Amino acid sequence: MSQRPLNVGLVGGGCGAFIAQPHQKAIFSDGTRRVVAGALHPNPEVAMSEAQKWPYPIRGYKSYIDMIEDQKNLPEDQKLDYILIVTPNFVHFDPAIRAIEAGIPVMCEKPLTVNLEQADELVAAATAKGLPFAVAHTYLGHWSSWFSRFIVTSGLLGEVRWADAAYIQGWLAKQIEKAGGEDGASWRTDPKRSGGSLCLGDIGTHALMQLRFVTGMDVTKVSAHMETFVKSRLLDDHATVYCELSNGGKALVRTSQICIGHKNDLSLEVAGTKGTLVWRQEESEKVTIMLPGQPDRVYWRGDVQPNDGFLGDVPECLLKEPRIPAGHAEGFHDAYARLHREFEKDIRAWKEGKKFSYDHTRYATVLDGRMGLAFVDASLKSNAQNGAWVDVKLA
Amino acid sequence: MSQRPLNVGLVGGGCGAFIAQPHQKAIFSDGTRRVVAGALHPNPEVAMSEAQKWPYPIRGYKSYIDMIEDQKNLPEDQKLDYILIVTPNFVHFDPAIRAIEAGIPVMCEKPLTVNLEQADELVAAATAKGLPFAVAHTYLGHWSSWFSRFIVTSGLLGEVRWADAAYIQGWLAKQIEKAGGEDGASWRTDPKRSGGSLCLGDIGTHALMQLRFVTGMDVTKVSAHMETFVKSRLLDDHATVYCELSNGGKALVRTSQICIGHKNDLSLEVAGTKGTLVWRQEESEKVTIMLPGQPDRVYWRGDVQPNDGFLGDVPECLLKEPRIPAGHAEGFHDAYARLHREFEKDIRAWKEGKKFSYDHTRYATVLDGRMGLAFVDASLKSNAQNGAWVDVKLA
Amino acid sequence: MSQRPLNVGLVGGGCGAFIAQPHQKAIFSDGTRRVVAGALHPNPEVAMSEAQKWPYPIRGYKSYIDMIEDQKNLPEDQKLDYILIVTPNFVHFDPAIRAIEAGIPVMCEKPLTVNLEQADELVAAATAKGLPFAVAHTYLGHWSSWFSRFIVTSGLLGEVRWADAAYIQGWLAKQIEKAGGEDGASWRTDPKRSGGSLCLGDIGTHALMQLRFVTGMDVTKVSAHMETFVKSRLLDDHATVYCELSNGGKALVRTSQICIGHKNDLSLEVAGTKGTLVWRQEESEKVTIMLPGQPDRVYWRGDVQPNDGFLGDVPECLLKEPRIPAGHAEGFHDAYARLHREFEKDIRAWKEGKKFSYDHTRYATVLDGRMGLAFVDASLKSNAQNGAWVDVKLA
């Protein structure tokens, strides 16, 4: 039976902010979710005029405080089912904590907050209420991320010995940021708005999340070397973190924003006692598995069979989920859409009384977001001590 | 200023039909278009129950005749702005001609019709009214298709001597179709519902369209060899067509559905007097250009600069259009979305009185759809004469 | 026990002729063969001075007639064990027939001769004597060619329906040849020295040979379209030949020398009823096999196991032959070396009285060379009749 689409409210996204665009496509994507409201800019007047100019009609608000406040005045079918926070890092915490207090589920861009303390607070608040809270680690939304997780956790590769997670970009190889500028480069490089780390916080946390999601393990200790290659910068634009995993294995998280020509080169390799898995975000339609005595095995989304002599019982979702056949590539927007689609399912279930589980989602939750902050926090301390081992504060 | 989203009505798409899914995502994608109605199945009862079960509320109709008829009863903001025809081939003509008569713009799946006569009729009817009419040649919607067209028509490669357009699949290597079956394999292999050709009509026309769009040239003569490798089939499942181009150059259109392991392996290579361009649909984020005395040049969507010493003035749309940065792949849904987005622009302009131009669109129109039929028609004749040269009936 | 290295005499190769270089490396490669003599140039004086300047000492001759003649004067351990003919096409026949008459085994560059009549004559002469006679179809020397042959003939792919063999180059996209010039471009484009075909004879025959070797089948009929894109040329620089195979399957032989940027882009794809094999010369360390319900399977030289659940009993030679481990690439010289190594084995066996078999070698023999000529001959006739079907004269 047809259901009313979920209503989503935007916090941020005005004036052509990049990240709001793919989220919108992802929200609308299935016809079962829609953007209905927005507090699009910190300046109230800009917020309202942006709402006026929005390509489709939405309810504009001067601030997210107003938007949250207004919920009680709205008829049931116009209330927000979740809010999406797509502001710079330092404006994540406040709207999130207010939404939690108002009982509105949240999807927040990463990194969750600008420091571990704020993250701890959000975790406490959200879990106290049992409120659905997602963090937009987009790349988990690739089919191949789920498939990789299935492969590793199925035991096909044996015990994990080593993992190499890297996210390499080149767009900050030159000093393109401007003091006080509002563009992505400017606020990201500003410690006040970005937090204690540029590169490791912004994209290293994606590499970490990919590693944690696919292996199902935590990073427990780090030995970090962080660099600032563009001289006048105050934060790292390159980082290399040697890690201990919760099973005693080791891993490397490598990340850079100064390697010219690299685009969004996120990759993960997991080497177990029985085999190796290789995944690249920029070719996210496939996963390569290497087993002794076998040719390289390249699995394509949309073309996996449940019993191929190597894979055990492949979950239905990995066989059915991909609606478009192999060879018709999914992309970045599809990954975003999968996050919102899963979040929608969990919100609908939660509204019908089912308890929200922070641990067994197929997207990152507030707990995962907090782990990103804990990882950056430990890495900053290790780096300050010339790479000495520092424990990561697990929850 | 915000505008009312365009209203779209579906003809077909019920019971899990594949091709309706990506279209829906594409329609909703920007928030400026939405599906509001549907005649989802030839059986009126099934049509209504499918509409009831639709994931979001739509106005269900027992037939497309009813849906078109009902338009006059609706308030302005609920009327259809275009209909989308996603039925099997033999149910393209009738809803299309009725929509034209009712003055409703049409986007139709390819092939346009089951024979050239029907196609001629649609062209005549649509152009008489000046009605916007698109044919869903999806792959034109890739940024890389537009970029390829820019490269070839800019003259960077010199005069086109040779082009190789191929679309290779493997899903029909076994006889998976069933007599009378309603799935995609079954109706496609049934001459009554599919038309005079299986493989050449279904996917060879995509290769042709890619060739025509990128080079800006027509195929004027063909020498065709068509095969039916799965014995009991009545139609071709493999075809090789040697072509003469309108500039006197030559080309090959190769297509197959029996090459196991090939997914949607559409590719185009254009060799000119000064250089060569290589494009593959399954890696549609990039275009490779090979010039004498130069390394291979790999251009990525989202990372092209207007003055790189080789490219002339790159149109703004090729620089700005890609909203997501390089390394965050667009995919099949994004290609579909680009078609609908361009069609939306043209419909909005047409509603404001601008004349619709069938020749200068960035998607295929009813004229292009007709050319596909003319190509298949000539190829069937050539094949019947052991590959003798046959003229293609240009419009 | 150590054996005296085989003695090889060169016909041609002076003045920096390209093809003599890789042959020399291949001959010396194992320490068990060596170049000891040469008639290096048609001009007797140049021949002698080139021999003087040769990087290592060899016995120079004014002509191949002298070289062959001189054999009877030499002590046993200085006699030639085989001659290698690396002259332009029109100088293949005469030295070959003289060597046959003198009872000296021959390895000859391809194409074997400039017309089918000469080829027939060489076949008759060689087989009458049972003399070892190889034709240098280099690419058969890749491990991956042997492996491909094993895969197809093992039946893993089922019955062959379709094969696509292509050899695409770009070096003749401009008219770089000069009337009367002695460089490779000039004599190749000169009908008197090259034969009736440029592109199809020079490289199309490689594609044909790869197809015949890997499938074990002959091309029985052809429908050919040949082009001369560089206007003033007298011979084809591009050809497309639709083929019937001896099992009733079909194939395409595509070849070009005007596709700028293509280097030595020889590829073969074989599509059977049960699976598909893909091979590319420029990435000749691997073979990809695609089977239904399986991921793409990429086999690497040096890393194949005899029982992987799909491959039957892999011949020892395919497991042991590759002396260098996977990941340390073999290349063009190694392919040449494998031809000479196999030829050495057969010559040593023949000298000990074993009959030379023209059919079961792992390199091309005079019979295969003749088939290349027959293929070109039939294609020229078909092209002259607008692509009508013409039978290939099988031996």
Added chain:
Amino acid sequence: MSQRPLNVGLVGGGCGAFIAQPHQKAIFSDGTRRVVAGALHPNPEVAMSEAQKWPYPIRGYKSYIDMIEDQKNLPEDQKLDYILIVTPNFVHFDPAIRAIEAGIPVMCEKPLTVNLEQADELVAAATAKGLPFAVAHTYLGHWSSWFSRFIVTSGLLGEVRWADAAYIQGWLAKQIEKAGGEDGASWRTDPKRSGGSLCLGDIGTHALMQLRFVTGMDVTKVSAHMETFVKSRLLDDHATVYCELSNGGKALVRTSQICIGHKNDLSLEVAGTKGTLVWRQEESEKVTIMLPGQPDRVYWRGDVQPNDGFLGDVPECLLKEPRIPAGHAEGFHDAYARLHREFEKDIRAWKEGKKFSYDHTRYATVLDGRMGLAFVDASLKSNAQNGAWVDVKLA
């Protein structure tokens, strides 16, 4: 004018030892070098019987001591021009020092010795005599290594900020070695025969050498983490070394032998202030360069032009050296051959009185070999201190 081929004597190589094979092919490759003698095994009887069974005649010796001793008894044209040491690591030093004393040039497999002290001694002895002494860092022999060095040192990439050098293998993922075994896995994992490191010494030094050769810089300090993933092993099978470069830049040397499926996955990436270079050993025919505002530029061996608008004056050797055209791949044997060819040139020049320069060769010398040992030495110390920074002892 033809010259007598250089005479080479083997130390080691009997009983099917792997590394002797490619060296032999490389030695013979041009016809200007040949193997004439060998002390093939530590057991004198085995050494003599192996020499007897050698595929071509050589002078066998019971030991390398005998072989070196015997030189004074031989006529000039039979004396050794250089010896090649292809024994396990712990048998490098003694034959090398004896050859130096006897005034015979040496090419030695890497690592040069089992500890830094021995390496220092060899450097002192060789340089005192000015004797040509090469270390077989094979991968420098790829054309693409030379081309990479040209690119980086030309300044095209600006100042080097970051380099990532990795050598990843998988063949030691299981404990295949046996105590006392003579195979490659067994002696390599035995501290007495291999030295203080398995993985870092065996293949990490290749990554280091590639980095040093291409950038022209030294590693001055290291922070190392080394692992032994296969439990019972005594030496590292995996290592990650964070490095400081002599220009103040940073680098990572990553190496593993437990990543199943990786073959000889040596790669180097160099990120400068103006661009990035990417090289992979397993695809060593090409080098990719990424510059801002440019498409990815893929340069192929054999297809580089001296003035393409980006490259400055490309040295003749990079244009002419590759005798086989692009698309006909060079491989591992060709890399080896290039080392021996360059060494031959330097030996011939040295015999004619030219001073041997240890710094300006296009292969590794005894000085480079020593740097590998210094790097391993510093890394072992750093690892013992939990990754603390340790200075590398420069010469």
